[in-house]
Each structure stands twice: as structure tokens, then as C-alpha cells.
Amino acid sequence: xxxxxxxxxxxxxxxxxxxxxxxxxxxxxxxxxxxxxxxxxxxxxxxxxxxxxxxxxxxxxxxxxxxxxxxxxxxxxxxxxxxxxxxxxxxxxxxxxxxxxxxxxxxxxxxxxxxxxxxxxxxxxxxxxxxxxxxxxxxxxxxxxxxxxxxxxxxxxxxxxxxxxxxxxxxxxxxxxxxxxxxxxxxxxxxxxxxxxxxxxxxxxxxxxxxxxxxxxxxxxxxxxxxxxxxxxxxxxxxxxxxxxxxxxxxxxxxxxxxxxxxxxxxxxxxxxxxxxxxxxxxxxxxxxxxxxxxxxxxxxxxxxxxxxxxxxxxxxxxxxxxxxxxxxxxxxxxxxxxxxxxxxxxxx
Amino acid sequence: xxxxxxxxxxxxxxxxxxxxxxxxxxxxxxxxxxxxxxxxxxxxxxxxxxxxxxxxxxxxxxxxxxxxxxxxxxxxxxxxxxxxxxxxxxxxxxxxxxxxxxxxxxxxxxxxxxxxxxxxxxxxxxxxxxxxxxxxxxxxxxxxxxxxxxxxxxxxxxxxxxxxxxxxxxxxxxxxxxxxxxxxxxxxxxxxxxxxxxxxxxxxxxxxxxxxxxxxxxxxxxxxxxxxxxxxxxxxxxxxxxxxxxxxxxxxxxxxxxxxxxxxxxxxxxxxxxxxxxxxxxxxxxxxxxxxxxxxxxxxxxxxxxxxxxxxxxxxxxxxxxxxxxxxxxxxxxxxxxxxxxxxxxxxx
Numbered sequence: 001x002x003x004x005x006x007x008x009x010x011x012x013x014x015x016x017x018x019x020x021x022x023x024x025x026x027x028x029x030x031x032x033x034x035x036x037x038x039x040x041x042x043x044x045x046x047x048x049x050x051x052x053x054x055x056x057x058x059x060x061x062x063x064x065x066x067x068x069x070x071x072x073x074x075x076x077x078x079x080x081x082x083x084x085x086x087x088x089x090x091x092x093x094x095x096x097x098x099x100x101x102x103x104x105x106x107x108x109x110x111x112x113x114x115x116x117x118x119x120x121x122x123x124x125x126x127x128x129x130x131x132x133x134x135x136x137x138x139x140x141x142x143x144x145x146x147x148x149x150x151x152x153x154x155x156x157x158x159x160x161x162x163x164x165x166x167x168x169x170x171x172x173x174x175x176x177x178x179x180x181x182x183x184x185x186x187x188x189x190x191x192x193x194x195x196x197x198x199x200x201x202x203x204x205x206x207x208x209x210x211x212x213x214x215x216x217x218x219x220x221x222x223x224x225x226x227x228x229x230x231x232x233x234x235x236x237x238x239x240x241x242x243x244x245x246x247x248x249x250x251x252x253x254x255x256x257x258x259x260x261x262x263x264x265x266x267x268x269x270x271x272x273x274x275x276x277x278x279x280x281x282x283x284x285x286x287x288x289x290x291x292x293x294x295x296x297x298x299x300x301x302x303x304x305x306x307x308x309x310x311x312x313x314x315x316x317x318x319x320x321x322x323x324x325x326x327x328x329x330x331x332x333x334x335x336x337x338x339x340x341x342x343x344x345x346x347x348x349x
Numbered sequence: 350x351x352x353x354x355x356x357x358x359x360x361x362x363x364x365x366x367x368x369x370x371x372x373x374x375x376x377x378x379x380x381x382x383x384x385x386x387x388x389x390x391x392x393x394x395x396x397x398x399x400x401x402x403x404x405x406x407x408x409x410x411x412x413x414x415x416x417x418x419x420x421x422x423x424x425x426x427x428x429x430x431x432x433x434x435x436x437x438x439x440x441x442x443x444x445x446x447x448x449x450x451x452x453x454x455x456x457x458x459x460x461x462x463x464x465x466x467x468x469x470x471x472x473x474x475x476x477x478x479x480x481x482x483x484x485x486x487x488x489x490x491x492x493x494x495x496x497x498x499x500x501x502x503x504x505x506x507x508x509x510x511x512x513x514x515x516x517x518x519x520x521x522x523x524x525x526x527x528x529x530x531x532x533x534x535x536x537x538x539x540x541x542x543x544x545x546x547x548x549x550x551x552x553x554x555x556x557x558x559x560x561x562x563x564x565x566x567x568x569x570x571x572x573x574x575x576x577x578x579x580x581x582x583x584x585x586x587x588x589x590x591x592x593x594x595x596x597x598x599x600x601x602x603x604x605x606x607x608x609x610x611x612x613x614x615x616x617x618x619x620x621x622x623x624x625x626x627x628x629x630x631x632x633x634x635x636x637x638x639x640x641x642x643x644x645x646x647x648x649x650x651x652x653x654x655x656x657x658x659x660x661x662x663x664x665x666x667x668x669x670x671x672x673x674x675x676x677x678x679x680x681x682x683x684x685x686x687x688x689x690x691x692x693x694x695x696x697x698x
């Protein structure tokens with residue numbers, strides 16, 4: 001009766017993206033309303049002459065994406081919404097609704113769920129989205145949260161991953177690497193706590209870095225700026241896997257290369273210092289850390305002057321021809337080919 | 350650091366619906382496009398002057414909703430889509446797109462995922478929906494599948510749970526109880542197999558009952574019939590929890606009572622016989638079994654003649670005044686108050 005173990009190929013041999021590619025091969029969309037299916041931050045559905053919906057979904061699994069040992073449940077609820085809204089913003093769309101499904105084991109109390117939902121409702125309030133549905137059930141181990149976010153966008157304003165053109169300017173919002181470093185601090189403190197529960201960690205000094213991990217924000221402001229200034233990014237993606245990996249998604253989808261200036265990649269001083277404490281190169285945490293939920297986008301050169309007035313945005317490179325590959329011009333003056341070493345959830349265990 | 354166990358109230362004390370009620374209290378929708386939020390088979394979003402989308406999401410958890418010991422993965426993939434489409438049909442909407450998120454433990458191979466996706470794609474083909482996105486990640490235990498389905502419906506044709514009126518006719522499609530009995534057979538065979546792996550069960554005789562559990566279908570045909578015959582059910586729900594429980598959802602949402610004729614409730618002969626084998630009253634499996642994914646709906650009396658031509662539909666009762674409660678007129682001539690004893694996933698473990 002057991003139908004699991006025949007012809008066993010470990011999913012690790014493919015990785016997350018390899019597995020998705022394999023499973024979704026040959027899928028063809030039948031409905032004219034399906035404008036964009038698998039392969040971007042969100043799917044796009046046409047709902048009228050001049051209106052589209054962006055739909056995105058993400059699953060957060062205890063022990064893989066979060067650890068309740070150090071994730072306050074209120075923050076976790078908040079983050080579960082924000083990471084999905086980030087995918088909607090990455091299409092240059094405005095999120096309007098979310099659904100939230102939760103499976104939980106018996107270790108979670110009603111009060112724990114109250115905390116989680118306090119964070120979910122807080123995120124809905126701050127980002128102005130309606131919580132319209134979901135599912136609540138039990139699990140045999142831990143908690144699993146699945147969120148679907150829905151946003152509105154006019155067809156002319158959609159920013160796909162596939163629109164980058166040679167000569168476009170590569171920009172990124174915010175600062176990179178801190179979320180990954182926050183995770184390193186929390187993992188370290190967990191180890192200390194596990195071996196000596198009497199020690200209370202003093203985490204106040206690392207407030208910014210920890211918040212970037214535990215309670216990230218999505219770049220609602222960027223989408224507002226684009227709209228106000230009549231800018232439509234030629235391509236856009238949110239930084240969940242890391243700058244290197246996510247830039248590669250844009251380059252692959254657009255059929256282009258990229259040339260990045262290491263010195264222009266925004267890293268906060270406290271993240272730089274923390275990286276060095278962990279004996280890491282700060283640029284590595286920025287390129288490969290992931291979970292920053294900033295927006296990486298490209299713009300036409302004509303929009304360059306207007307982008308300069310955009311708060312908290314950094315021009316980090318230029319779109320090049322595909323044959324030139326994806327290159328990093330280091331502060332030391334060398335030119336490296338970029339490799340993606342972003343998250344692979346199948347390798348984490 | 351552990352923030353789980355303070356003020357511990359077990360979620361079992363509330364049950365699934367009690368927990369959902371508690372967590373979603375005070376949620377107010379901010380957007381005019383949110384026509385219906387939490388509390389029906391699907392949420393409704395307005396997308397244009399004469400167009401709405403229905404959005405529904407469900408989570409299937411290994412060890413709670415399915416057991417890979419006896420659920421062929423292809424059937425499981427098929428079922429995961431169908432149960433969500435059933436929620437879209439229950440709004441009288443036509444499903445167009447789905448997203449599928451999957452978390453899986455390392456016991457699942459690439460080949461197992463191929464099987465699962467073969468079922469998912471087969472359901473998408475048969476029900477004519479596009480698979481437009483999702484998420485694939487790892488879990489620390491078993492498989493979790495989260496599906497979101499999206500359908501189209503014109504505002505005038507939406508069938509909420511809340512529209513039943515006194516005097517309306519109560520109808521149900523298909524036949525009830527078999528899916529629950531299928532589960533009982535599979536559980537029994539699993540126990541036999543576990544204690545003696547050499548015994549191969551002969552399940553051919555129970556093909557229909559087993560398929561109702563392992564590979565249910567959603568009532569696409571009913572929605573087509575309504576459209577063709579200009580009928581809009583005054584209320585509708587899909588039978589996932591059991592006739593008694595789901596009828597109560599309609600009565601509660603509509604502020605009405607109901608009077609059911611036991612003798613009119615459709616139960617297949619093979620299900621009757623199987624129920625008796627399991628020493629159950631067949632009507633109990635029909636009222637409380639769950640997972641039939643048939644449609645329970647009410648219609649205005651003026652539509653009665655046209656409904657008589659609807660294939661595979663049964664008139665089982667009448668909507669009454671709220672103060673009259675929800676009653677079952679038994680074949681023995683007694684009148685009982687109906688109690689819901691449907692699924693409570695929090696009590697199953």
C-alpha cells in the first residue's frame with residue numbers, strides 16, 4: 001500500500017527551482033484572463049478592460065522558515081503577511097486582500113493563536129489590506145502558515161521580471177544583508193540558551209538587525225513613488241532569496257546580463273560590523289543573505305533623473321547584453337562572475 | 350525565549366469554528382472591492398461593473414486530512430484541486446485559476462511529486478482551470494498542500510449561504526455518506542495491512558465508495574444547469590463537513606430553520622449496505638460523514654418545476670422559520686432536532 005518510495009530521486013538533487021521547473025513543465029494556460037501564470041513574483045489575471053489582479057502565495061513552515069523559540073508569534077503573523085505583500089508590490093501592484101490558512105499542532109494554545117492573529121491584523125491595518133478568508137486546521141507537527149495575497153494593477157503598469165532591456169539602470173531599495181545577520185544572531189543566542197537557559201541575551205544593541213529578520217516591512221512607499229512620478233520599472237522582483245539569486249531571475253526572464261558595482265550596494269554600517277563579527281564578508285551577506293524584502297528593479301535611462309529623488313533607493317548597476325553574463329565590479333577593482341548562493345530550502349535540513 | 354506555553358487554553362475547547370470565530374472577531378473590510386470576506390465557501394471581490402471573483406483556500410495536512418499509506422498521490426493531487434473548486438462552485442461561480450503550495454519532507458521523492466502533479470494537472474484539465482502559481486518548500490514532517498482557487502461570477506448570480514428564505518425548497522446533488530464509508534474501509538484495511546503486510550486487500554467490490562473518498566468530483570454540472578436554466582439558488586454550500594453541519598451553516602447565515610425528510614436524503618444502496626456492515630445507521634453517515642463535495646442549496650418555490658429536470662438532484666426538505674429549529678422527519682414518523690457531528694479536525698488526534 002505504501003506508494004512513496006519506489007524510484008527514489010531525492011528532491012535535493014533538483015533544488016527548489018529545479019523541482020518547480022520539472023513539475024510545471026508543459027503547463028499551458030487555457031483562459032484568456034490568465035495573463036501571467038507561473039514564473040514571476042505573482043500571477044496576473046485580467047479582470048476588466050483596464051484592470052488586472054496580481055495573486056501570490058507563500059508557505060511558512062515551522063523549523064524551516066521560522067523557529068518559535070525566537071520568533072515572537074505576533075512578529076511571525078506580521079511577517080507572514082508582509083512577505084506576501086512584498087510579492088504583490090514586486091509586480092508594481094497595490095495589495096487589497098489576503099487569505100490566511102494555518103495548520104497547528106496541539107502545542108499551540110488559543111492564546112498563542114491570539115498573538116499570531118494580532119500580528120496578522122496589525123500588518124493588514126498598516127498595509128491597508130482586507131483579511132477575507134482562509135482555513136484553520138490541525139497539524140501533526142508544528143505550525144504551517146499559507147498566505148495568498150491579491151492586489152490590483154493597471155495592465156500598463158505591471159512590472160514583470162522579463163522586461164529589463166540592455167542599457168537599463170539597476171536599482172535597489174533599502175539596505176541588504178541585515179535580515180540574514182539577524183538570523184545568525186538569533187541562531188547563536190538559541191545555542192547559548194539551549195546550553196545554559198539561565199543566560200538572558202542582551203539583544204537591544206542589535207535591534208535594527210533583529211527586526212529586519214523578525215519583522216520585515218514591504219516597500220509600499222516605492223510603488224507609491226512610481227505611481228506619483230509616472231515611472232513604470234522595466235522589470236522588478238522582491239529580494240527574498242538574495243540579490244545575486246534574484247538578479248539572476250530578472251536576467252534569465254529578460255534574456256539580459258548585468259553589471260553591478262559592489263561599492264554601490266547598500267549595506268548599513270551596523271550590518272557591516274556584525275558581518276565582520278561573524279567573520280563574513282559584508283558583501284556576501286548582501287548578495288546571498290536573502291529575506292531583505294527590498295525591491296530590485298530596472299528603469300529606462302530616461303527615468304534616471306526622477307529616480308534620483310526617490311528616497312532610500314540606490315543605483316547599483318546597469319543591464320548588459322546576455323553574452324556578457326552577470327558581473328560584479330568589486331571595490332578592489334576586479335570583475336567577478338556572480339553566482340547565486342541564495343536560499344535553498346531543500347538543503348537546510 | 351519560549352513564547353508558546355503561557356496561558357495555555359487548548360484549541361480543542363473551542364473547536365475549528367469557535368477558533369475561527371475568535372480569531373476573526375472585529376475584522377472589518379476597508380476596501381469597497383471586498384464584497385464578502387470571511388464566512389462563506391469563498392470570498393467575493395468586485396473586479397468591475399458586472400464581474401466578481403470568488404476566492405477560496407484550503408489546506409490538506411498529511412496525518413490529518415490524508416494518509417499516504419492508502420491515498421495514491423495522483424488521487425491526492427486530484428482531490429486537493431477538486432475540494433477547492435467545490436468551494437468556488439458553491440458560490441455559483443466558475444473556477445478559472447488555482448495556485449498550489451506544497452511543503453514536503455525528505456521522504457518524498459521527485460517521482461512522488463511527479464505523481465502528485467499528474468493528479469493536479471489532470472484535475473486542472475478536466476475542470477478547465479489554469480495552474481498559475483504556488484510555492485514549493487520543505488517540511489520537517491510529511492506533506493502539506495495548500496490550494497487557492499479563483500473563479501468568476503456575475504454579481505447577480507452569487508449564491509451566498511445567507512440567502513435562504515422561509516418556504517424555499519432544500520435540494521442536494523448526488524448521494525451522501527459514501528466518502529465517509531470509503532475512509533472507514535481504508536482505515537480498516539490499513540490496520541489489517543499493518544498487522545499482516547502479506548495480506549493484499551481486495552477492494553474492487555468497493556470501487557465506488559473508495560473513489561468517493563480518494564478521488565471526489567466537484568459539481569461543475571450543477572452550476573452549468575443553473576446558468577442554462579436561469580436559476581440562482583437562494584443559498585448554497587458544498588458538503589465538506591456533512592449535511593447536518595453544512596445545513597446549519599446555511600440556517601445560521603440565513604437566520605432560518607429547516608425541515609428535512611429523512612426518506613428523501615439520497616444514499617446509494619452500496620453505501621447503505623456498507624454502513625450496515627460497519628454497524629452504522631446509513632442516515633448517520635449521510636448526515637455527519639462529510640467529504641461528499643456535493644452541493645446543498647435552496648431555491649425559490651417558483652423554480653421548483655425547472656429543478657425537477659436537473660439530473661442527480663434531490664429535494665430533501667423546506668426552509669422554515671428560525672424559531673422552528675432544524676428538524677429531521679424520520680422514516681419512522683418521528684421528528685428529531687438535528688445535531689451537527691461533522692468533522693472537527695482538532696478532535697481527531
